Amino acid sequence: MRQIFKDAALDKQFRHQGYVVVPLLDDETVASLYKCFEDSQTPNIGGFHGTMYHADRDYRIRLDGIIKEALEPNVDRILNNYRPFLCNFMIKEPGEASSEMPLHQDWSFVQEPEEVSVHIWCPLVDVNHENGNLAVVPGSHHLSDTVRAFADDCPFREQFPLLRESYLRELPMKAGEAVLFDGRLVHSSPPNVTNRRRVIAQSIGIPKDSPIYHSWRVSPTEVEIYEVPEVFFFDYILHQAPQNVPLWSRIEYAPRQLTADEVSKLSEYMESSATLASA
Ligand SMILES: O=C(O)CCC(=O)C(=O)O
Ligand SMILES: [Fe+2]
Incomplete structure (x- = not known):
């Protein structure tokens, strides 16, 4: 198993x-990304929204490039041979309960x-429970399936109330810090009930030599996996089957709901993560 982080701990x-959670961007980079966000005049379309869904393709590509340039050297500093792609600003508009991101x-x-994607979530303003920090379920990646197709049912869904009650950990952070999480991890964020926009830079980190795949459910029991170029996501239309990209494989996969008993294994990670974090 190759080491993902340069630092063994x-x-x-x-x-x-x-x-x-690591320091990722210095104050100057945070300020310049925030200015880029403000200058780009991202419209307030209410609730929770990301620049990757902006109607203008050139805008999406330009912002992806700017964010990527800021992230790349910092990702290189921390991760072994990873590259960020699909870079976005994610915004929670002020005072809107609809900006909650469910589990x-x-x-x-x-x-x-074999490969692990490292999802990068880096606030450009200080975040806390009130303005929509990220909340994660530690250890949930161990119980996760390895294919998560577009709009698939989440195997944890029936246990969401239990997760919220006993296993969800909120991560208040300073601007420029980042949570780097395994793509399989269950996460959510509360609504922004403050009077300021919450803005974060977000990206997906993958091994530099790894192809990018996108999974599409074709029947209740079958998923098609496409190998896609990075540009695929700039042209992507939600809820539409991938077009003009090679089929890599077709697999049998139907998500199965986890039981409360299975999910109770997560208590192990609630206890030990505090120890490891301070190690
Ligand atoms: O920005 C948020 O509050 C949630 C973002 C999220 O789910 C993600 O980055 O995968
Ligand atoms: Fe997410």
Whole structure:
């Protein structure tokens, strides 16, 4: 198993609990990214929104490039041979209960579990419970399936109330810090009830030599996995089957709901993550 993080202690912590919080961007880079966000006049379309869904393709590509340039050297400093792609600003508009992001897992982008995607979530303003910090379920990557197709049912869904009550950990952070999490980790964020926009820079980190995959459910029991170029996501239309990209494989996969008993294994990660974090 190759080391994902250059620092062995961080690697151990990431493998064990599925995420780490690290200083990622310096104040100057945070300020310049925030200015880029303000200057780009991202419209307030209410609730929660990301620049990757902006109607203008050139705008999406330009912002991806600017964020990527800021992230790349910092990702290189921390991760072994990883590159960020699909870079976005994610915004929670002020005072809107609709900006809550419910518990979910992100799509799979690499061939798991041999490869692991490291999802990068870096606030450009200080974040806390009131304005929508990220909340994660430590260890949930260990119980996760390795294919997460577009709009698939989440295997943790029936246990969401239990997760919220006993296993969800909020991560208040300073601007420029980042949570780097395993793509399989269950996460969510509360609504922004303050009077300021919450803005974060977000990206998906994958091994530099890894192809990018996108999974599409074709029947209740079958998923098609496409190998896609990075530009695929700039042209992507949600809820539409991938077009003009090669089919890499077709697999039998139907998500199965986890039981409360299975999910109770997560208590191990709640206890030990605090120890490892301070190790
Ligand atoms: O920005 C948020 O609050 C949630 C973002 C999220 O789910 C993600 O980055 O995968
Ligand atoms: Fe997510």
